[in-house]
Amino acid sequence: MNLKIKLLVFSALISLAACNQSKPKISDEDGLAAFNADSLKLHVAELSHDSLQGRKPFTPGETKTIAYLQKQFKAAGLEPGNGESYIQEVPMVNIQTTAAADMQVTTSKGSFKLKGFDDYVIWTDKITDKVSFDNDEVVFAGYGVVAPDYNWNDYAGLDVKGKIVMVMVNDPGFAAGDSSLFKGKTMTYYGRWTYKYEEAARQGAKGCLIVHTTEGASYPFTVVQNNWNASKLRLDDRGKSNVYTDINGWLSLPAAKKLVAAAGQDSTNFFAQADKKGFKPLALDLKLSTRVAVKTIFNKSQNVIGKITGTKRPDEVIIYTSHWDHLGIGKPDETADSIYNGAFDNASGTAGLIELARAFKSMKVQPERTIILLAVTAEEQGLWGSAYYAQNPIYPTSKTVANINIDGLNPFGKTKDIIIVGEGQSELEEYLKEAAEKAGRVIAFENHPEAGYYYRSDHFNFAKVGVPALYTSNGIDVIGKEPGYGEKQDAEYTEKHYHRPSDEFDSATWTFEGGLDDLKLFFQVGKRLAFEEKMPQWKNGSEFKAIREKK
Structure with missing residues (x-):
């Protein structure tokens, strides 16, 4: 080998070594230790307490909820997500x-x-x-x-x-x-x-x-x-x-x-x-x-938004969403309870945002892309908080890598599966599948696609502006239980507790073991996205693919 070739090889090895040194090694375990069942349960209990009056927008319950979320976002170390504010005002009419x-x-x-x-x-x-x-x-x-x-x-x-x-x-x-x-x-x-x-x-x-x-x-x-x-x-x-x-x-x-x-x-x-x-x-x-x-009555409700600024590509954002609102005080049920606490729907998902914030902030190597935690208003009234954000984005939708939406976290035991809502929509399915396999779990698809759940929560508004959106529901293959047990749980919730005063925090049975496992998968998907350079895409056949390609 002549001297010139030796120098070229040596130079290439030096460059490769420099690249390897500049590219951080991301551990699958980094950040996971921050997730805590007691912390999650505390936030769910607080957000679904009677004192918040069912968290309906335009009520004292909204004021208390917004104050609580701002306090917890600050405590988790999140920066304000809207300039110097944690608030995006949403003009509405009641x-x-x-x-x-x-x-x-x-x-x-x-x-x-x-x-x-x-x-x-x-x-x-x-x-x-x-x-x-x-x-x-x-x-x-x-x-x-x-x-x-x-x-x-x-x-x-x-x-x-x-x-x-x-x-x-x-x-x-x-x-x-x-x-x-x-x-x-x-x-x-x-x-x-x-x-x-x-x-x-x-x-x-x-x-x-x-x-x-x-x-x-x-x-x-x-x-x-x-x-x-x-x-x-x-x-x-x-x-x-x-x-x-x-x-x-x-x-x-x-x-x-x-x-x-x-x-x-x-x-x-x-x-x-x-x-x-x-x-x-x-x-x-x-x-x-x-x-x-x-x-x-004309007034303004509020989305709550916090962020972790990316270290290398801060203009590219990954947005986690959950809706903080519920139905407020309404018609009493058979027990004379009139407060629609919405503990599962969706104090649990909103509490999950706080846990995700803590996990990302705890990482030894901070995300290269910006992480956004967005708690939106008025989902129960027609997905209005997320609709307003999508129509008035704080961060350009063309630079929004993905949306991961949480509308209810499994309050019970662990499941082998996690269910993707909206089969065949985006490549985020593969991201979740890989994360699930590493955790010894599997993905499944919704048993009742006739319910149209992909169009019934806040990720839909992101999809409508072209942002690939991931939405899941609780698994039904409950570990240690007979086949069909998980489906019976879901059916019982829909029949007896969905949008009823009985959707309350249950300290005796709500372990959130399953919910924490799901949160960790959402975290792993976001973590992978946070260190990648490519953007996930919509799949062929998705009605949202053409929207993204126009941006």
């Missing part, structure tokens, strides 16, 4: 409705009344002092879907201006069990109730009533009843051109069948016709009348 006790139904053969709360629930998103149905016509518009990507239009050739549309929950593939319709049993965004109200408004409808089924909605009518004469929040959009129906609402399935029968239709197979291609909307021999009084 719309308090008081509906008449019943709804008059008139047909060519007679009239009768439906009872509010028992048969239907209604409200308005309009900023006004009153709204009403005044002997207005009813049209059955199938699923209320206009979906060019699926060659489907329930409003084709239909003029619903000034009329009430009655539509089904979910989308056509669900009830038909036909995988060739939309995504079959897997709900698309067209199946969500929010979409249906938005589309009805775009079509000029005066009102939109969704026919509830427990299977189609994935929760019982008791959850819907929480909206009866309640205050609802949305973003303050004064000065914008957004449109709304006068009245939105839900019909119980028995009430909907009663209306269909009164209109002279066979209620047995009536709704099934909407599952077929070529469905034609149908005007019904029905007219409805009722009144809703409205009071509006």
